Amino acid sequence: MNELLAPAPNIDARLVSVLILVDGVRDSAQVNRLAQEASLPVDALEMLLHGGFIDRKFKGSAAPAEVKTPTPAEPVVPEKAAATSKLEKFNALYAYLVDETKALLGLRGFIYQLRIERASTLLKLKALIEPIGRAIEKKHGYEISRNFVRESERLAVAAIAERDI
Incomplete structure (x- = not known):
């Protein structure tokens, strides 16, 4: 998550594209x-795994990860919930731009x-909206x-606003 939201990613853009595909819904x-x-x-998945960007649990999962409800001993951490939303x-913005383009x-x-x-950042994606719009x-x-x-x-503003919360 940190890599996707970083202003300057530490990994190749092609790996960022694969990392975006690792959404917790799709299996390996x-x-x-x-x-x-x-x-x-x-x-790419092996490279992301060895780089510590994904967990080994993802490699073998064939179904979406089970959502755990917190127990009193395990409080909800707002940063984790916000990170998922971000x-x-x-x-959503990335997929919309790819699909519509x-x-x-x-x-x-x-x-x-x-x-x-x-x-690899929200602002870079947002900067592409206008030129793509002109081509369309x-x-x-x-x-x-x-x-x-x-x-x-609308998608860009929602994503950027979420990032700044």
């Missing part, structure tokens, strides 16, 4: 498949997709571009 087989589809390193909002621009959006993958406007017109920018900005 799904992450590996998605990474291969995106031409990301096939040994990651979820970062992932692919859907609306097709091959024309390939360069933007690469830039999205390299964007050229291809599809103002209305579709405006809807893309409006939703992207």
Whole structure:
């Protein structure tokens, strides 16, 4: 989580892309498949594991992790809850930008997709909204571009506001 929110990541942008895929819902087989589809390193999970960015429990999990309810001896730690929310909002913006760029621009959006993958901070993702919006406007017109920018900005503001809480 710290790596995803850091202003300057300590790992390669391709590994950041794989790290984003490790969301607690997908198992290792799904992450590996998605990474291969995106031409990301096939040994990325191993690299993240050995670098201490993911836990070994993730490697073997085939189902989403079970949510534990806190016991009186185990209080809820607000930082952990906030960290999960931050990651979820970062992932929501990232996924929206990738999906919409692919859907609306097709091959024309390939360069933007690469830039999205390299964007390792919320602010870097937010900076891509305007240029992608202009490309969408050229291809599809103002209305579709405006809807893309409006939703992207909404997700970005929610993620940035969560980060600053």
